[in-house]
Amino acid sequence: MICAKLLFGGFGRRGLEAIVAAFVLVLTNAIVASGLMIIAGSEYVLSKAEKTDQPDLIQVKGRFNRALFETPRRGNLPPLTLPVYEPLIDPEKLIGASGGAVVLMRQSLLRNVVSPDGFLNTYVFGIEPHLEQRVSSFSIARGRFLESEDDGGASLDRVSAQALGVGLGDSIAIRTADGFDVLLTVIGILDDFELRGAPPRTIEAPTLRPAAGVVAGGIFVTLRSSRLIFGRATLTDALLIAPSSSRVPAIVGALRESFRLEPGIFVTERFNRFDRKTHDFTWSLAFFSVVVVTAAALAGGLVTLLLTDVYADRRQQHAILAALGFSPSLNLLILIAVGFCVATVGTLVGILVSALVVPDHFSIPSLMADLGPVEPQFNWIVGGIPAILSMTACGVGLIPVAWRLSHRSLAPELTGGEP
Numbered sequence: 001m002i003c004a005k006l007l008f009g010g011f012g013r014r015g016l017e018a019i020v021a022a023f024v025l026v027l028t029n030a031i032v033a034s035g036l037m038i039i040a041g042s043e044y045v046l047s048k049a050e051k052t053d054q055p056d057l058i059q060v061k062g063r064f065n066r067a068l069f070e071t072p073r074r075g076n077l078p079p080l081t082l083p084v085y086e087p088l089i090d091p092e093k094l095i096g097a098s099g100g101a102v103v104l105m106r107q108s109l110l111r112n113v114v115s116p117d118g119f120l121n122t123y124v125f126g127i128e129p130h131l132e133q134r135v136s137s138f139s140i141a142r143g144r145f146l147e148s149e150d151d152g153g154a155s156l157d158r159v160s161a162q163a164l165g166v167g168l169g170d171s172i173a174i175r176t177a178d179g180f181d182v183l184l185t186v187i188g189i190l191d192d193f194e195l196r197g198a199p200p201r202t203i204e205a206p207t208l209r210p211a212a213g214v215v216a217g218g219i220f221v222t223l224r225s226s227r228l229i230f231g232r233a234t235l236t237d238a239l240l241i242a243p244s245s246s247r248v249p250a251i252v253g254a255l256r257e258s259f260r261l262e263p264g265i266f267v268t269e270r271f272n273r274f275d276r277k278t279h280d281f282t283w284s285l286a287f288f289s290v291v292v293v294t295a296a297a298l299a300g301g302l303v304t305l306l307l308t309d310v311y312a313d314r315r316q317q318h319a320i321l322a323a324l325g326f327s328p329s330l331n332l333l334i335l336i337a338v339g340f341c342v343a344t345v346g347t348l349v350g351i352l353v354s355a356l357v358v359p360d361h362f363s364i365p366s367l368m369a370d371l372g373p374v375e376p377q378f379n380w381i382v383g384g385i386p387a388i389l390s391m392t393a394c395g396v397g398l399i400p401v402a403w404r405l406s407h408r409s410l411a412p413e414l415t416g417g418e419p
Contacts, residue, residue, distance in 0.1 A: 001078070021303045022357040025346025025393070026353065028299035029386035033354035035292035036385060039377035042285050045374055046278060049331075055274035056246045057135065058101070058252060059197050059238035062088040063264040088264050097258035099251040102241040107226040108199050109236070111174050113164060119152045121205045122160060123218035124174065125195070126226020135239060143168045144187035146220050152339040155188035156219040159205040177231030180304075182219060195240055245271055296389055303393040339394035347387045 016214050055215075089109065095103055102206055107126035110237035129146040138145050146155045154172060158166075166172060173181040198214040201207070207217035227233055240255075242248045259265040358376050 002035060009151075022342045022345050024299055024303050025342065025373075025390050026156060026349045028296060028303070029346055029350025029390065030353040030357065031299075032296045032389065033351045033382055033386050034294055034376070035288065036382040037354065037358050037378055038165055038252040038374060039135075039285065039289055039292070040377040040379055041374040042281075043290075044377055045073050046281065046285070049278065050245070050274070051275045052067050053270055054135070054196075055269075056242040056248060057196070057270060057273040058248060058255070059237065059268045060089060060094065060240065060259075060270075061197075061199075062086040062235075063266070064202075070388060087230065087232055087234040087236050088239060088262055089259075091233060091235055094235070094238055094255075098240055099247065099253075099254050100243050101251055102131065102134070104128060104239040104241070105133065105235050106237050106239070107223065107235055108215075109226060110203065111171055111229065113174055120163060121203050122164075123199075123205060123215050124226060124229065125218055125220050126221055126223045126230070126337040128223050129220075134241065137194045138190055139192040141189045141191035144184070145188050145190075146222065148222060150187060151224050152183075153187040154184040154186055154219050154221050154225075155190060156186065157190045157193065157206070157208050157217045159208050160402050161186070161189050162221060163206040173232075174219075174229055176229045182225075182229060184225065194337055197237065199237070242271075245274070269388040278333055296385075300389050300393040303342075304369075304396045336397055343387075343390035343394045344366060348388045350386055351383060 069283055072335070091105055094105070105128060109124040109126070111122060111124050113120045113122050129148055129150075133145075141158055143155070146153060156172075162169065164172060167187055168189065170186050172181045172186065173183055176182050192208060193216075195215070198216070201212070201216075205215075205217060207215070209216040221229070240251065242251055248269050252267055252269050255267045259267070355378070358373065
């Protein structure tokens with residue numbers, strides 16, 4: 001009991017300052033945690049919009065051309081002319097102007113799948129499977145999706161499979177550019193797919209979504225297989241994934257410069273529209289973040305001053321304990337314990353209060369960004385920053401006293417003289 005009185009004596013009225021410091025930390029952490037939850041929710045909304053719009057994607061495509069396609073092999077029907085992409089894009093020039101972007105090359109073809117009693121117009125997409133799955137989604141119903149080594153294989157949607165009357169392991173005969181038929185083995189049937197940058201529908205063909213204005217049905221083969229079918233290496237369209245959204249304007253400029261003598265090649269990007277849409281939202285979020293950081297810094301400074309005053313008022317008590325044989329490290333341990341308790345209470349209670357008072361929805365001021373209301377979210381940053389703030393404020397308040405205990409004589413404190 002005597003040891004406890006000696007160790008914890010001397011706080012006196014300064015104990016009230018420790019309580020005030022804990023209260024300030026609770027209030028500060030409640031404000032900071034609430035702000036961080038709103039910021040986390042805002043960043044989630046922004047990232048969701050970025051994932052939907054994909055401003056880092058650049059599309060390069062050739063113009064439409066009237067292409068000649070054969071009609072059934074019997075009868076006197078004239079050939080059909082149908083609008084399709086022209087294969088104008090040189091892969092080497094495209095890669096040379098990509099500026100470090102990931103290049104997804106495609107050949108989007110419109111071919112006749114030939115059978116003994118007729119034919120079927122269908123879209124054939126020559127893709128690089130491992131890259132294509134980064135921007136497009138494919139839902140497998142049976143079998144598996146195409147892989148880079150499957151030069152003789154094909155994956156197609158279930159509607160096209162039904163129209164062709166084929167299943168897993170069956171063969172499809174596709175007419176090549178030189179008039180021969182190439183056999184492809186069905187290795188997968190898709191329940192659904194979302195092809196990023198799909199071409200618009202131009203003919204009646206099997207489709208998963210009849211009302212869609214873009215192609216929602218077709219056969220996927222490797223790019224090497226489509227080059228064999230098409231008889232050329234040039235591309236009809238391509239997608240580029242920029243290393244970062246901010247690099248998009250430079251890459252677009254390089255692409256347009258590289259293909260400036262090819263009037264039939266069009267380069268489109270989404271970055272400028274996305275940036276205009278979210279610019280004011282981003283600035284509002286940045287201003288809100290600055291307000292939160294400023295409030296945390298000011299409150300943290302106040303807590304530091306309060307705890308410094310609490311620690312400094314125990315100088316004579318430290319000297320008495322040292323004269324009785326208590327080591328400076330024990331004195332420091334007591335001060336650290338007090339600071340740790342203040343920081344822990346301030347952090348836990350502050351976060352609990354923020355969870356109770358933060359609104360369910362919050363609207364970041366924005367004139368152009370129609371991103372909807374923000375739902376505050378809790379993550380490790382929301383819990384970690386208040387804890388770091390509290391520990392830092394208490395630790396900085398302890399530094400002057402720790403220096404005095406470890407490097408200066410405490411004898412003047414006992415005599416009342418100057419150090």
